[in-house]
Amino acid sequence: MNFPILSSLILLPIVGALFLFFTKDKDGNNLTAKYVALFTTIVNFLISIYLWISFDQTTSSFQFVEERIWIKDFINYKVGVDGISILFILLTTFITPLCIVSVNNSVKNRLRDFLIAILIMESFMIGVFCALDLVVFYLFFEAGLIPMFLIIGIWGGPKRVYSAFKFFLYTLLGSVLMLVAIISIYWISGTTDVIALYELGIDAKYQNLLWLAFFSSFAVKTPMWPVHTWLPDAHVEAPTAGSVLLAAILLKMAGYGFIRFSLGLFPLASEVFTPLVYTLSVIAIIFTSFIALMQEDMKKLIAYSSVAHMGFVTLGIFTLQQQGIEGSIIQMLSHGLVSAALFLCVGVVYDRMHSRLIKSYGGIVTIIPKYSILFMLFTLAALGLPGTFGFVGEFLILMGAFKDNFLVAVIASFGVILGAAYMLWLYKRVVFGKLVNDDLKQMVDLNKSEYLILTCLAVPTLFFGFYPEPLFNTIEVSVTDLINMHNLSIASK
Amino acid sequence: MDNLNLVLPEIFVSLSVMFLLILGVFKKESSQLTFNLSLITFLIAIIFVINETFSVNRITLFNDSVVIDHMASLMKIITLIGGFLVLGISSNYLKTFKIFKIEYPILILSSVLGMMIMISSNDLMVFYMGLELQSLALYVLATFNRDQLKSSEAGLKYFVLSALSSGLLLYGCSLIYGFSGSTNFDVITNQLTSNEYALTFGIVFILVGLAFKISAVPFHMWAPDVYEGSPTTVTLFFTMVPKIAALTVFIRFLYVPFLNLIDQWQMIIVFLSIASMIFGAIAAIGQTNIKRLVAYSSIGHIGYTLAGLATGSNDGIQSSITYICIYVVMNLALFSCLLMLKRNDQYYEDIDDLSGLSKNHPMLSLSLLIILFSLAGIPPLAGFFAKFYVFKAVIEQSMYFLAIVGLLSTVIAAFYYLRIIKIIYFDKEKEKYDSDHGIWLKFSITFSTILILLYFIFPSQLIEVVSRIVII
Numbered sequence: 001m002n003f004p005i006l007s008s009l010i011l012l013p014i015v016g017a018l019f020l021f022f023t024k025d026k027d028g029n030n031l032t033a034k035y036v037a038l039f040t041t042i043v044n045f046l047i048s049i050y051l052w053i054s055f056d057q058t059t060s061s062f063q064f065v066e067e068r069i070w071i072k073d074f075i076n077y078k079v080g081v082d083g084i085s086i087l088f089i090l091l092t093t094f095i096t097p098l099c100i101v102s103v104n105n106s107v108k109n110r111l112r113d114f115l116i117a118i119l120i121m122e123s124f125m126i127g128v129f130c131a132l133d134l135v136v137f138y139l140f141f142e143a144g145l146i147p148m149f150l151i152i153g154i155w156g157g158p159k160r161v162y163s164a165f166k167f168f169l170y171t172l173l174g175s176v177l178m179l180v181a182i183i184s185i186y187w188i189s190g191t192t193d194v195i196a197l198y199e200l201g202i203d204a205k206y207q208n209l210l211w212l213a214f215f216s217s218f219a220v221k222t223p224m225w226p227v228h229t230w231l232p233d234a235h236v237e238a239p240t241a242g243s244v245l246l247a248a249i250l251l252k253m254a255g256y257g258f259i260r261f262s263l264g265l266f267p268l269a270s271e272v273f274t275p276l277v278y279t280l281s282v283i284a285i286i287f288t289s290f291i292a293l294m295q296e297d298m299k300k301l302i303a304y305s306s307v308a309h310m311g312f313v314t315l316g317i318f319t320l321q322q323q324g325i326e327g328s329i330i331q332m333l334s335h336g337l338v339s340a341a342l343f344l345c346v347g348v349v350y351d352r353m354h355s356r357l358i359k360s361y362g363g364i365v366t367i368i369p370k371y372s373i374l375f376m377l378f379t380l381a382a383l384g385l386p387g388t389f390g391f392v393g394e395f396l397i398l399m400g401a402f403k404d405n406f407l408v409a410v411i412a413s414f415g416v417i418l419g420a421a422y423m424l425w426l427y428k429r430v431v432f433g434k435l436v437n438d439d440l441k442q443m444v445d446l447n448k449s450e451y452l453i454l455t456c457l458a459v460p461t462l463f464f465g466f467y468p469e470p471l472f473n474t475i476e477v478s479v480t481d482l483i484n485m486h487n488l489s490i491a492s493k
Numbered sequence: 494m495d496n497l498n499l500v501l502p503e504i505f506v507s508l509s510v511m512f513l514l515i516l517g518v519f520k521k522e523s524s525q526l527t528f529n530l531s532l533i534t535f536l537i538a539i540i541f542v543i544n545e546t547f548s549v550n551r552i553t554l555f556n557d558s559v560v561i562d563h564m565a566s567l568m569k570i571i572t573l574i575g576g577f578l579v580l581g582i583s584s585n586y587l588k589t590f591k592i593f594k595i596e597y598p599i600l601i602l603s604s605v606l607g608m609m610i611m612i613s614s615n616d617l618m619v620f621y622m623g624l625e626l627q628s629l630a631l632y633v634l635a636t637f638n639r640d641q642l643k644s645s646e647a648g649l650k651y652f653v654l655s656a657l658s659s660g661l662l663l664y665g666c667s668l669i670y671g672f673s674g675s676t677n678f679d680v681i682t683n684q685l686t687s688n689e690y691a692l693t694f695g696i697v698f699i700l701v702g703l704a705f706k707i708s709a710v711p712f713h714m715w716a717p718d719v720y721e722g723s724p725t726t727v728t729l730f731f732t733m734v735p736k737i738a739a740l741t742v743f744i745r746f747l748y749v750p751f752l753n754l755i756d757q758w759q760m761i762i763v764f765l766s767i768a769s770m771i772f773g774a775i776a777a778i779g780q781t782n783i784k785r786l787v788a789y790s791s792i793g794h795i796g797y798t799l800a801g802l803a804t805g806s807n808d809g810i811q812s813s814i815t816y817i818c819i820y821v822v823m824n825l826a827l828f829s830c831l832l833m834l835k836r837n838d839q840y841y842e843d844i845d846d847l848s849g850l851s852k853n854h855p856m857l858s859l860s861l862l863i864i865l866f867s868l869a870g871i872p873p874l875a876g877f878f879a880k881f882y883v884f885k886a887v888i889e890q891s892m893y894f895l896a897i898v899g900l901l902s903t904v905i906a907a908f909y910y911l912r913i914i915k916i917i918y919f920d921k922e923k924e925k926y927d928s929d930h931g932i933w934l935k936f937s938i939t940f941s942t943i944l945i946l947l948y949f950i951f952p953s954q955l956i957e958v959v960s961r962i963v964i965i
Contacts (some may be wrong), residue, residue, distance in 0.1 A: 069953075070952065070953075070958065071952045071953050122548070135881075136871065139872040142871060142872045143871070143872050143873050145871060146866055149911070149914075153915060153918060154918055160919065161915055164911075164919075165911060167909070168911060169904060169907065169911075172871075172904050176903065176904060178899055178902060179881075179884070179900060180893070180900060180959070181890065183881075183888045186885070187889050
């Protein structure tokens with residue numbers, strides 16, 4: 001038995017959180033707590049880098065698999081990664097330290113508790129991405145609600161209670177049906193082990209209902225139109241670090257779930273429901289882009305743009321084409337980086353001016369040029385300019401879509417134009433134009449930590465925009481295998 | 494001659510009740526002594542149960558009227574531990590209200606004795622005797638704070654309604670006796686011919702009586718008032734211990750004599766279960782008093798327990814018992830937290846009194862957070878597993894409607910638990926509460942919270958114990 005590297009990835013943040021829990025909570029600038037949290041998450045990041053390096057890219061089977069008896073004769077604790085999940089783990093461990101660096105600007109009270117919540121959150125999120133048992137997956141998936149509820153509720157904005165409740169109840173409501181489905185799968189197939197289920201396959205007559213039950217959970221979490229309304233509320237009220245976690249990682253759980261479970265376990269049902277997903281995705285892309293155009297609050301605008309981007313992701317997944325699925329994974333990764341960066345950008349100006357309204361800014365380009373440049377980069381990445389990370393995913397998704405369904409692809413392409421419209425218009429109104437108000441002159445440019453975070457995000461955004469090859473190498477075999485398996489089960493039907 | 498060792502726990506408890514009563518009468522100022530001796534009685538009884546009966550598979554005594562099996566032993570141990578902890582926690586509360594009297598531990602002991610008899614009963618007469626013994630003690634306990642109007646009201650209400658339900662129950666018993674010719678569960682099983690409508694009537698009457706005892710909807714009316722009016726420690730007792738005994742009787746009654754009539758009673762249990770889950774969740778939303786809220790939430794939890802019973806399978810029974818075990822721990826933890834809300838010799842029991850608790854009492858708030866999320870059934874806490882096992886058993890029998898309704902009602906229930914968490918964590922703080930709590934409270938909070946929090950690491954242990962219970 002090798003070293004349990006995945007379990008240590010899951011456990012390390014919890015150990016860090018426990019350590020913090022037993023340190024004394026000081027008010028104000030609690031540097032020790034921050035360093036402990038930072039240290040833990042950076043170590044976690046390094047471990048996951050090591051994981052990526054030692055990952056064998058030539059096989060689609062699960063690697064680093066650990067299995068332990070957990071509930072006797074029923075559930076085994078089983079974790080492992082393949083090409084699809086490993087990148088999400090990397091994304092998680094990469095974003096979390098940045099969140100922790102960013103907190104000193106946005107979180108004023110109870111810093112220690114906030115860090116504990118973030119660390120626990122990280123461990124649950126890693127757990128979601130490497131769980132290879134449905135019950136273990138559900139456990140991590142749901143457990144994440146608790147820290148996120150607290151992050152929004154305790155450190156959020158004025159309407160935080162409403163948003164926290166909405167977030168919690170929406171997602172819980174979506175998930176309970178998934179629990180019914182998971183237990184049903186256990187009784188139908190006799191196991192909840194994902195690898196075994198891949199081999200066994202699930203009886204065709206149950207697939208549609210089970211697919212719908214999983215869909216209800218993932219659709220809320222993605223979020224897909226029309227159950228997306230919790231997301232703008234949650235984003236607007238959450239503190240910056242919370243928004244970043246939410247946008248960058250939490251939303252990806254559902255996309256990952258679609259690929260791993262909806263496609264993998266229910267190939268026949270996925271085929272049946274593709275029109276449904278297409279319709280909802282296209283509505284999400286077009287409709288929420290229009291809503292984003294009309295927003296006055298920057299965070300809300302980015303939140304709606306997230307819904308639109310996730311619409312592309314679901315569209316790409318259900319094209320069931322190599323390009324489409326690879327594009328979706330890449331799109332999720334790029335959205336993870338870019339939306340995180342955009343929320344941080346909003347956080348930067350919010351910390352200085354305490355307003356997120358677009359109209360209270362304008363003409364800040366001369367006052368804070370460094371910020372404006374980085375903001376520009378991320379805006380361009382968000383609208384999918386070639387040469388940025390955002391382009392790669394969107395392009396592949398549309399390519400996959402054109403192969404599968406011309407009409408849908410054409411409509412979705414309009415979404416790209418709308419995306420450019422709302423992002424550029426946002427940028428123009430905030431950064432260019434006349435100075436709307438003299439207070440803006442007092443703004444100072446990025447401080448060291450902000451600069452560091454945004455640069456950390458900018459580098460991969462540009463690098464993978466020009467050279468996404470390493471990512472493709474990692475996911476390719478797994479995606480090909482997934483599609484082969486899918487086609488095989490369709491053919492055998 | 495039957496082996497009397499098997500009923501040693503009951504014999505010992507009844508002897509000590511008598512002894513303590515005499516001691517209390519003849520020795521002045523003996524309340525502390527009685528109290529301590531009662532605690533020791535509980536401990537010794539637990540040891541007796543473990544030593545004498547825990548390994549017994551199934552033995553019947555006294556002309557088959559008493560049964561000792563795995564379920565009886567396990568439930569007796571939980572009952573005794575529950576009684577022990579409630580009694581331990583009570584002392585400070587009682588002293589504050591100046592009702593620290595000898596009667597309290599004696600009444601608790603005798604009601605526990607009644608429950609133990611109920612748990613072991615294999616005969617309608619024995620069962621009824623145990624039931625009345627525990628009920629009589631509980632009436633007095635409800636009114637124990639007799640200078641308070643609410644407490645007396647609670648006791649009276651409980652007495653009147655409970656007497657009514659006992660009447661229904663007895664009527665059912667006599668119908669069953671009339672048509673089967675015996676009160677013994679095993680004999681009834683053999684005599685049973687399912688086309689007797691009167692038998693069905695009998696079952697329904699008994700089910701109504703039992704549903705009243707566990708406060709399942711629509712026989713729950715008494716619970717909120719009684720829970721609110723009784724002294725808090727007695728409320729704790731009410732929400733935990735009698736339910737264990739009543740549940741055991743429920744299981745034994747449905748699954749021993751009347752298993753063949755499952756078509757007749759399954760619908761009733763499903764209805765009770767669904768009604769309790771939904772009503773408990775919705776009615777709790779509007780409450781302002783924590784004890785009333787707990788009353789409604791306990792109605793909801795009983796609904797989940799009954800869902801397991803409705804399945805008609807061993808898995809279902811085991812899941813119900815697992816549920817009630819975990820529920821008892823969560824309730825104990827919740828009430829221990831509630832008893833910590835004391836300032837200047839006054840206890841606070843409104844939800845608003847929890848406002849901003851997290852600022853002044855971080856540890857207490859953290860425990861409450863864990864307990865409430867667990868009650869709401871959010872993983873990875875123990876409450877999730879309790880629900881998980883129940884729904885696993887329910888779905889095994891393809892009762893999807895029950896499972897989906899149950900899980901949707903957990904979402905509704907989550908709302909009011911979240912509301913309390915919101916008040917604790919998101920709202921403005923109030924004055925500090927006292928922090929000089931007795932060792933009992935601290936112990937029970939720490940112990941139960943850790944159990945709830947870390948249950949997911951070793952989930953198999955409880956299942957293993959429970960899975961030895963095979964009724965069918």
